[in-house]
Amino acid sequence: MTTPTSQGTPDPGPAPRLKKIVPPTATPGAVWVTSLFAIALIALGGVAIRDICVDQKWITGSGWIAAASRWIGDLSWQGWFWAVAIALIVVGLFFVWTAIRPRSKTHIALDGAGTVDGYSPSTWTRKVDIARRASAVARQSAGVTRADSTVKRRKVVTRITTTDEAPASADEVRASIATSIATVLPKHTVRVKTITIKTPKSQTPPPASGRPSLPEPIVESSADDETAPATTSAGATVSTTKEVHS
Secondary structure, eight states, X not given: OOEEOTTSOEEOOSOXXXXXXXXXXXXXXXXXXXHHHHHHHXXXXXXXXXXXXXXXXXXXXXXHHHHHHHHHHTOOOOTTHHHHHHXXXXXXXXXXXXXXXXXXXXXXXXXXXXXXXXXXOOOEEEHHHHHHHHHHHHHTSXXXXXXXXXEOSSEXXXXXXXXXXXXXXXXXXXXXXXXXXXXXXXXXXXXXXXXXXXXXXXXXXXXXXXXXXXXXXXXOOOSSOSXXXXXXXXXXXXXXXXXXXX
């Protein structure tokens, strides 16, 4: 049976004998529990082989399994058995929940990725890739020097770093991120946390202070000159006369 599409072309529908495409999921939790049980059974098998060797006199010692069985058989009821019973019930319920718990989805479907044999979507991405995309878009905004994003269950949190000289607009970054992830996470809200770093101001040296003027030097007259001008500290010029005796 075919169904018409919005363009008028009939949709052939899913191909026969093909399983429906399901989103990628994580490893079942029961795998880890059964792995632990397998390791415990292997260890128990090693103990059994060791007891067989002791029983056949191939090695010296006493049987561990027989001794443990006798110890358990000689036990009598004690008060601490209640705690052991409750603990075993809790462990059993945990194992049951691990076995029936649905596997968590590890990827998110991309809208408009096309169909494969009548099933859509066929392309998936991870949350970490969406976070990288949000960080890349945020770093392209003016004033953003660094950006880190985290994709949570209901929201996308982006932390941006900017400077006080050229601060980035959180609203513009939020709008850019929301537009870039709208096709993948249309119901997620975008939150932007801004970290502003103060830019150190340039330190200019203070202007040079004026040095005090030194007094003009006093010039002494030479022995060959009869008269020589002398300058006093007050700036007045006087003449000195030297008398020469023959």
